[in-house]
Amino acid sequence: MAIVSVRMEDETKKKFESFCDSVGITVSAAVNMFVKMTIREDRLPFDVKGHSFEPQGKVVQAKDVG
Numbered sequence: 001m002a003i004v005s006v007r008m009e010d011e012t013k014k015k016f017e018s019f020c021d022s023v024g025i026t027v028s029a030a031v032n033m034f035v036k037m038t039i040r041e042d043r044l045p046f047d048v049k050g051h052s053f054e055p056q057g058k059v060v061q062a063k064d065v066g
Contacts, residue, residue, distance in 0.1 A: 004031070006031075016030075
């Protein structure tokens, strides 16, 4: 069995451990559930939103140089 190390802020870790305790699972079990769901669904099991890399949402199209 492999070991995975993750760095996070101390307060975040405490809050996550508290959550896991409240639902009756270990941190290890929660992380394993996340990984297995990601693999099964072939995507992150939640939406990831962020800023577009395109300025002001402008769509840049590549020219066909063929």
